[in-house]
Amino acid sequence: MSHWQFLPVPFKFQLSDLTLFSVSLPLQVRAERLLDDTAPVRVPMPPVGELLAGSQGFVIHALPLAEPSPPVRRAGNYLCYVPQQYEHCYIDLGIGFERYQGKFSAKTRATILRKVRKYAEHCGGAIAWQTFRTPDELARFFRLAGTLSKTTYQERLLDAGLPDSDKFRQQALVLAGQDRLRAYLLYSGERPVAYLFCPVEDEVLSYAYVGYDPAYIHLSVGTVLQWLAIEQLFGEARFRYFDFTEGQSEHKRLFATDRRLCGKVFLVKRSLRNCAVIHCHRMMNRLSSWLGAAMARLGLKARVKRVLRFVR
Incomplete structure (x- = not known):
């Protein structure tokens, strides 16, 4: 089990992929890891005797749940808030690539391979892509992926692009020096069009940062790079799991071999301000979900998302 970190944790108020504003609370944070083999929890409760001075509570990422949890409930002097409950997706890299391919239906596997062949044709016969793993290789990755990241909707709308700071790059150099990093770029000619950045902890790669050029969405460049990586x-036989981390999507479900019910669980001290933040955040999430469902019924959701990906 990982130790607590004491951090300002932002509550992002979003409509669909668009962040309107955020409010932060000082909380103790930890994440349950795949290798921890944590037993699923039926009723999340605040840890006893671990609250630090100035802390407003706790947040536990990827906590395995025995059953769906109420979004908000009282837990003694705390509020238990579970804004995300999802199927935590991951790939068991120990099963071998042949068996992995066998997990897909014949139709799905043919669709993926058709996308790979289509991109190969776009590249003139051979796909141009690159793996980065050593400190010497990272300078080129950060230069190219950093420029690409600024074009992606992940950065423009979700504030989830590849970090551009000396601290982040120094940490990456340390990981690469310990063979605890894999990063990937997919090219169209000389132009990078998709990237993956995966740090490693205890033989588990994390799907930490990902992005693609929206001008190449019609060529499924994210799917192509994921498949190649x-x-x-599997060929390296070096790692145990590929962890798709928090949240769920069709992409993650498609490539995963395993899933387990998990939640992002906040256990926050009950106060007027904290209660206001949590209940307003929940109301915004419900409004966002309602608007998303309404747009889907009207056939507008996919169209609006495509427009937002090109918003600057």
Whole structure:
């Protein structure tokens, strides 16, 4: 089990992928890891005797749940808030690539391989892509992926692009020096069009940062790079899991071999301000979900998302 970190944790108020504003609370943070083999929890409760001075409570990422949890409930002097409950997706890299391919239906596997062949044709016959793993290689990755990241909707709308700070790059150099990093770029000619950045902890790669050029969405460049990277990782036989981390999506479900019910669980001290933040955040999430469902019924959701990906 990982130790607590004491951090300002932002509550992002979003409509769909668009962040309107955020409010932060000082909380103790930890994440349950795949290798921890944590037993699923039926009723999340605040840890006893671990609250630090100035802390407003706790947040536990990827906590395995025995059953769906109420979004908000009282837990003694705390509020238990579970804004995300999802199927935590991951790939068991120990099963071998042949068996991995067998997890897909014949139709799905054919669709993926068709996308790979289509991109190869776009590249003139051979796909141009690159793996970065050593400190010497990272300078080129950060230069190219950093420029690409600024074009992606992950950075423009979600504030989830590749970090551009000396501290982040120094940490990456340390990981690369310990063979605890894999990063990937997919090219169209000389132009980078998709990237993956995966740090490693205890033989588990994390799907930490990902992005693609929205001008190449019609060529499924994210899917193509994911497939190539997974095939190479099976060939390395170096790691145990590929962890798709928090949240769920069709992409994660498609490539995963395993899933487990998890939640992002906040256990926050009950106060007027904290209660206001949590209940307003929940109301905004419900409004966002309602608007998303309404747009889907009207056939507008996919169209609006495509427009937002090009918003600058």
